[in-house]
Amino acid sequence: MNKKGFLDDMMDFLFLVVGALLVFALVFGVLGEISSNRVEETNPQVERITGKTNLLAYLRVPVEGTNMADLIVLAEKNPELREKVVKKTEEIIFLFNDQAFSGILIYYPIKEGSAQDVISVGSEFIIPDPGVSLVSPEGKEIKVYVRRSVKKS
């Protein structure tokens, strides 16, 4: 190996190292971005858990000598009780005063030849989270969803 050969080999080696470092930087830049996205994606999942616990607490709220869950079931065929469900729900939303609990959506079982029977409280523009199921006296499913808008982080 003469002096020129030595310098050639050294330059080749340095180019290889610099190239490898650039590839590493690119790979770790992408990995870091994935990692930061993961944290951003976890927060809405946490909010979904909170939304579910809030919904369960909402169903246990005492009202008229019973609780919201029973009142919702009884309200299926009783317009007067429906008004009470709406009024109490509005009170709770006002008290809560946060995007995490901005409304309630209740789907009663579909009867033959009629449209979907729904009680809707809160903004229509907020997509509801996965809810819980109650059982009507006829053994049919009543679905209750909490309306929760996504917080901006």
Next chain:
Amino acid sequence: MDQKAQFELRKSIYWTISIFVITGVIIASVGVFNSYKSSLVEIPPSLRAEMLSLRFFNSCFPYVDSLGKAHPEVIDLTQFTEKNLNACYSTAAFYGIKTFNFRLQLLKSAREISTDKYYRTDQFQDKHLVLVYDGQSLQEDVLVVFVQESI
């Protein structure tokens, strides 16, 4: 110094530099991979705080009825004290400020308590709909959990 000796000397210099550079690259790669692995398995503070704060409306201030049955998901206002809170969630004497500390506020009942290392430097807050027993009846309330992550 003859040509062969010069050749050997340059070869030694070349490999010495190469070994240092290669070792440096390997150590840096291992370090970056380790830090990536740590960031990947790190639990976000909001989730940790959520898990820690579950106890505040499930078990720290439970309402016990006249039959002696505990209702863990109902907060008894008479139990909602700083003494009970600190018994339920305690932090280390010296480094307690380096971990989560909480301030709990019941909006409707207008009550507020906090853990012993809480200094009102909230990082974030969370709201929970809860049931409260005020000594006479059950009613709904909103528990606001203010989270101080670390000072």
